[in-house]
Amino acid sequence: MNIKTNETLDAKGLACPMPIVKTKKTMKNLENGQVLKIEATDKGSTADMKAWAEKTGHQYLGTTEENDVLSHYIRKDGNEDSQEKKHPQVVDNETVQSLDKDSVILDVRESAEYAFDHIPGAKSIPLGELDERISEIDGTKNIYVICRTGSRSDMAAQKLAAKGYEHVYNVVPGMSGWSGETTKSE
Amino acid sequence: MTVNPMTAQQVTQKIVNNEPLFILDVRNEDAFQDWKIEGKKVTYLNIPYFDLLDGVEEILDQLPADREILVVCAKEGSSVMVAEMLSEEGKDVFYLQGGMKSWSEYLEPVKVADLNNGGELFQFVRIGKGCLSYMVVSNGEAAIIDATRMIDIYTSFAEGKGAKIIHAFDTHLHADHISGGRKLARQTGAAYWLPPKDAGEVTYSYVPLEDNEIVKVGNEEIIIHALYTPGHTIGSTSFVIDDQYLLSGDILFIDSIGRPDLAGKAEDWVQDLRETLYSRYKELSENLIVLPAHFMSMDELNSDGTIAAKLGTLISNNHGLNVKNDAEFRRIVTENLPPQPNAYQEIRKTNMGIISPDEEQQREMEIGPNRCAVR
Numbered sequence: 001m002n003i004k005t006n007e008t009l010d011a012k013g014l015a016c017p018m019p020i021v022k023t024k025k026t027m028k029n030l031e032n033g034q035v036l037k038i039e040a041t042d043k044g045s046t047a048d049m050k051a052w053a054e055k056t057g058h059q060y061l062g063t064t065e066e067n068d069v070l071s072h073y074i075r076k077d078g079n080e081d082s083q084e085k086k087h088p089q090v091v092d093n094e095t096v097q098s099l100d101k102d103s104v105i106l107d108v109r110e111s112a113e114y115a116f117d118h119i120p121g122a123k124s125i126p127l128g129e130l131d132e133r134i135s136e137i138d139g140t141k142n143i144y145v146i147c148r149t150g151s152r153s154d155m156a157a158q159k160l161a162a163k164g165y166e167h168v169y170n171v172v173p174g175m176s177g178w179s180g181e182t183t184k185s186e
Numbered sequence: 187m188t189v190n191p192m193t194a195q196q197v198t199q200k201i202v203n204n205e206p207l208f209i210l211d212v213r214n215e216d217a218f219q220d221w222k223i224e225g226k227k228v229t230y231l232n233i234p235y236f237d238l239l240d241g242v243e244e245i246l247d248q249l250p251a252d253r254e255i256l257v258v259c260a261k262e263g264s265s266v267m268v269a270e271m272l273s274e275e276g277k278d279v280f281y282l283q284g285g286m287k288s289w290s291e292y293l294e295p296v297k298v299a300d301l302n303n304g305g306e307l308f309q310f311v312r313i314g315k316g317c318l319s320y321m322v323v324s325n326g327e328a329a330i331i332d333a334t335r336m337i338d339i340y341t342s343f344a345e346g347k348g349a350k351i352i353h354a355f356d357t358h359l360h361a362d363h364i365s366g367g368r369k370l371a372r373q374t375g376a377a378y379w380l381p382p383k384d385a386g387e388v389t390y391s392y393v394p395l396e397d398n399e400i401v402k403v404g405n406e407e408i409i410i411h412a413l414y415t416p417g418h419t420i421g422s423t424s425f426v427i428d429d430q431y432l433l434s435g436d437i438l439f440i441d442s443i444g445r446p447d448l449a450g451k452a453e454d455w456v457q458d459l460r461e462t463l464y465s466r467y468k469e470l471s472e473n474l475i476v477l478p479a480h481f482m483s484m485d486e487l488n489s490d491g492t493i494a495a496k497l498g499t500l501i502s503n504n505h506g507l508n509v510k511n512d513a514e515f516r517r518i519v520t521e522n523l524p525p526q527p528n529a530y531q532e533i534r535k536t537n538m539g540i541i542s543p544d545e546e547q548q549r550e551m552e553i554g555p556n557r558c559a560v561r
Contacts, residue, residue: 017264020236043550044260051214052236 002185003073004111004126006034012041012069019045020052023074027058030076033152035061035112038072046070059148062116062184073112085150087157091169096144097180103142108156109175113148115185117175127152130159139165146171189269192256192280194292198313201225201484202294202491206253210245210279212238212268213259213286221554223258223282223289223314224484235264242271254280261285287549289314293339295321296491298477301428303405306347309477309492310339316481316556317363318493320433324404329353330376331425331433332479333366335548340370351376353401355410356537357435357479358422359384361448362527362556364548365537368392381414381421389539395423415466417459418444418558420451432474432497437462439478440486440495442559443506445523448530452520460515463507472498480556505561519560528554 009026011019019040030036038049046063049072053060061073096105096119105122107114114124125133127147137143143165145153150172157170200207206227211218212235222230231248238245249255249272257272257279259265265281272279282289292314298307305324312318312334320331321340328349330340333356344351351374354367358381368390371378379401382394397414411426418436422444425433436444443463446455474497481493488494501507509515527533529551535541536548543551 015263016259016261017235017239017267021239024236024239043546047216048214048234048236051216051234055234055237 002111003037003115004035005037005073006030008037008039010039011045012039014040014042016042016044016048020048023049023052024056027074027076032076033110035073035075035110037112038074040070040072041068043070045072049074059113061112073116075110075113085154085170085172087154087161087168087170089157089169090150090172091144093171093173093177093179095169096146096171099142099144102140103144104138105171106137106143106145106156107147107175108145108152109147113175117182117184119146119175119178120181120183122146127156130156134160134163137165142167142169144169144171146174148174148176150174187273187276187278189266189273190280191283193283194288194314195294197223197256197282197289198292198294198311201228201313202487208250208253208255209258210249210255210268211258212264217260221286223286226484229253235259235268238268238271242268242275246272246275246277249277256280256282258282258289259285261287286314286553290549290552291334291336293319293334293336294491295339295343298431298475298492298494301430303428305404305428307427307431308343309494310334311491311493312363315363315552315554318477318479318481320477322403322410322427323347323349326350327352327404329355329401329403329410330367330370331355332357332360332435333370335364335366335369337366337370337373340366341374349404350374353377353379353403353410355379355395355425357381357424357433358419359388359449359534359537360436361530361534361537362480362558363552364533368539381419381423383416384419384421385538387538387540397423413466415462417446417455417462419449420455420458422462426470426474430473430475431477432470433477433479434467435479436558438467438476438500438504438506439480439482439559440476440493440500441504442482442561443504443519445558445560446519447523448526448558449534452523456516456519459519460512467497467507468501470497472496472501476500480558482556482559482561523560524557527557528552 057077059075107122108127145157147153160168211232214234218232257265257269262285269279269281293310308321310319322329328344328351354370379395380392399412401410413424415424
């Protein structure tokens with residue numbers, strides 16, 4: 001699994017409580033919406049990261065394990081819900097459950113969010129990379145833009161519309177309310 | 187003010203003596219809900235350590251002034267941190283040395299009785315996990331039943347008694363904890379006994395424990411009489427020691443009975459369990475003292491620290507021995523089951539010798555309560 005992150009914290013060899021103490025400190029330096037990778041060897045850190053993130057409003061994305069090193073991925077809270085949505089074409093999650101072959105799902109969440117949990121076949125272009133990668137999107141298709149809550153996808157949908165894409169739909173609420181099938185990246 | 191360690195042994199003493207103790211458990215809520223230190227006079231506050239990183243002021247008024255305060259976490263580190271913060275705020279506090287890891291591994295040896303021919307019977311109470319193991323000592327020889335993996339405790343105890351461990355028995359293939367029987371046998375040269383019907387998939391050699399087998403320890407009068415009692419597992423075996431003590435393994439507990447589902451065969455084994463409990467056990471003398479392989483609650487602890495009761499008492503009081511019809515019994519032991527023990531399939535494989543996790547992994551596998559019973 002290849003996951004892009006904004007910062008990596010080395011907490012290997014540290015025992016509880018230090019992985020959380022350091023994570024809390026490092027998290028302060030990140031901007032909202034950025035993703036922190038924490039490498040740790042303390043087995044108990046997985047449950048604690050998860051519980052700590054939930055309590056503090058951060059988004060726990062998942063943990064991978066390789067050679068006894070745990071990599072935890074946490075996204076700093078974005079407070080996205082408070083933003084006003086502007087893109088006019090909005091669809092609900094159910095619409096995305098049954099799409100034809102002329103449609104694409106564009107997932108604009110961070111690569112770490114996508115890696116742990118996404119709709120099979122969805123294309124990943126994080127919002128921050130959309131400007132430079134916009135040519136990867138086929139303008140002849142119906143484009144269903146999805147994120148966690150509908151806010152980043154709203155911004156992405158506006159960008160696409162401004163660039164002349166005609167059939168762009170913002171999926172609300174998005175992955176936070178998704179009950180259909182999902183998959184992980186290899 | 188002061189911060190002092192409290193050992194698992196000291197905590198055990200307080201629980202056995204019913205002394206009041208206030209526990210500030212700083213593990214996360216799920217871990218606390220799943221498994222904690224229990225005692226009749228223990229009161230709790232559960233606040234995860236990561237909620238206290240910015241200070242402990244907010245919880246100060248929730249801490250009692252009239253009893254000792256023990257801060258508990260998984261491995262000690264976080265409890266020391268929180269204890270030091272409390273101390274800076276003027277509190278005298280203790281932290282649990284080695285955390286819940288030590289609590290899970292601590293064994294308290296308690297003497298059950300002097301046997302008729304000069305021998306002694308001890309119960310080793312693994313208080314944090316509710317596992318019970320036993321040692322029979324007589325005339326320079328010792329036998330251990332249902333040993334935990336902390337075998338040093340048995341070897342040094344036997345050494346203190348001037349006894350050589352010659353037999354290690356498992357009443358059945360355990361699913362809730364890793365047996366120390368094989369390791370003990372390897373280290374001391376003792377014979378390792380296992381019921382052959384539970385040993386179908388094991389990868390090592392063992393001495394088969396058959397029904398009506400009689401094994402002598404020390405003076406020849408102290409005999410261990412194996413009694414085939416299937417139900418929790420198909421091979422489950424009970425022992426009668428010195429015609430007075432019934433070691434019931436995971437078949438019969440003080441306030442509950444063994445669950446038949448941990449090898450995935452609940453439906454098949456229900457009838458065996460029923461027959462063992464309602465026919466085979468009821469033919470035995472009601473004066474036998476039942477010594478089980480587990481306990482579920484501190485209420486089962488006698489005032490001398492043992493977990494033991496007369497068979498006759500259990501026949502009248504234990505709900506699991508008083509279910510009148512077969513269908514109701516079947517329903518209780520197949521439908522009404524608590525969650526399965528943590529990592530029970532891996533534990534079974536470890537006890538079969540199929541996998542060989544290292545010590546740290548074994549520790550992780552055993553986290554949590556034993557959950558071998560159904561009430």
